[in-house]
Amino acid sequence: RAKADGKATFRFFEAGMNEVLEQRRRLEQRLRAALAGEGMGLAYQPLVDCNARDVIGFEVLARWVDAELGPVAPLEFIPVAEESGLIVRLGDYVLKKACREAATWPSHLKVAVNLSAVQFRRDGLVQSVREALSESGLPGHRLELEITENILIENRDYVLKVLTELKSLGVTISMDDFGTGYSSLSYLKSFPFDKIKIDREFVSELDTENGHTSIVRAITSMGKSLQMRVVAEGVETRSQAEILRELDCDELQGFLIARPMPPEEVASFLERSCDDAEGGVYGPRGGP
Numbered sequence: 001r002a003k004a005d006g007k008a009t010f011r012f013f014e015a016g017m018n019e020v021l022e023q024r025r026r027l028e029q030r031l032r033a034a035l036a037g038e039g040m041g042l043a044y045q046p047l048v049d050c051n052a053r054d055v056i057g058f059e060v061l062a063r064w065v066d067a068e069l070g071p072v073a074p075l076e077f078i079p080v081a082e083e084s085g086l087i088v089r090l091g092d093y094v095l096k097k098a099c100r101e102a103a104t105w106p107s108h109l110k111v112a113v114n115l116s117a118v119q120f121r122r123d124g125l126v127q128s129v130r131e132a133l134s135e136s137g138l139p140g141h142r143l144e145l146e147i148t149e150n151i152l153i154e155n156r157d158y159v160l161k162v163l164t165e166l167k168s169l170g171v172t173i174s175m176d177d178f179g180t181g182y183s184s185l186s187y188l189k190s191f192p193f194d195k196i197k198i199d200r201e202f203v204s205e206l207d208t209e210n211g212h213t214s215i216v217r218a219i220t221s222m223g224k225s226l227q228m229r230v231v232a233e234g235v236e237t238r239s240q241a242e243i244l245r246e247l248d249c250d251e252l253q254g255f256l257i258a259r260p261m262p263p264e265e266v267a268s269f270l271e272r273s274c275d276d277a278e279g280g281v282y283g284p285r286g287g288p
């Protein structure tokens with residue numbers, strides 16, 4: 001009996017597995033089609049300066065609404081793109097399009113582009129960034145590249161070489177989702193990052209009882225001592241923003257300021273945030 005049950009369970013499990021694999025194959029197929037056509041969209045989310053409270057740039061985020069599957073979230077399709085290698089094409093597309101769009105913005109604004117560890121591992125990343133800049137005319141200092149801690153498990157010398165080459169183009173490098181990976185502080189110190197983005201996980205609990213104030217304070221003070229700018233992502237409430245300013249955070253990003261928006265809304269967002277003379281994009285100065 002036990003044996004029969006075991007078999008039945010296994011068959012059930014197998015059927016489940018096949019379904020998952022089938023879904024994944026379908027997603028990959030649709031993604032490939034989207035990348036071959038005009039199917040991939042972009043959204044932009046502003047980054048604001050904590051003290052001056054003005055917009056300093058936007059992060060670009062991939063957006064995909066498939067004709068058959070409907071909207072698919074990045075957390076679902078980015079891993080598939082990475083496993084299938086399609087991330088190289090996707091990443092190149094996002095990078096080039098974002099640079100072209102950013103080149104039309106006021107010249108003090110930067111654009112931040114996410115890079116996958118898979119793109120990092122391939123030859124040609126530096127060339128691709130060089131092309132994106134020269135084709136768009138965007139100066140290097142207006143491009144920021146966001147990488148996550150998982151690239152640091154790669155060959156250290158290789159990562160350092162690529163980062164150094166990228167920096168020689170004038171671009172800045174941010175460590176995204178900081179605090180969620182396993183990179184040690186000494187690692188952080190030995191790579192030329194310009195910026196650390198504190199992961200939303202720590203930010204979201206700042207104004208709750210079991211707040212991560214001490215962790216955020218540790219990250220900001222470490223960032224400062226390494227001459228890096230510190231950004232908080234996923235800021236949703238006024239009180240989080242106030243705490244972050246007290247903790248000496250440099251930049252904020254999150255739904256409190258704005259949700260990611262389609263490219264055609266960037267200009268009107270900028271107009272609105274200038275008009276808002278009361279004190280920038282998230283309310284009057286001083287008050288909570």
Ligand code: C2E
Binds near residue numbers: 062
């Ligand atoms: P990320 O780079 O850390 O981007 C921030 C994510 O948090 C975005 O999700 C954004 O919509 C969301 N977010 C921003 N502010 C808030 C907030 O206040 N509250 C909450 N709850 N969420 C907020 P999204 O667009 O779904 O992207 C998820 C992840 O997918 C990104 O995390 C990034 O790692 C990856 N991703 C997105 N686009 C690209 C891309 O073009 N290339 C690569 N390699 N990865 C991408």
Ligand code: MG
Binds near residue numbers: 059114146176
């Ligand atoms: Mg990012």
Ligand code: MG
Binds near residue numbers: 177197
């Ligand atoms: Mg992030």
Ligand code: MG
Binds near residue numbers: 199
């Ligand atoms: Mg994140």
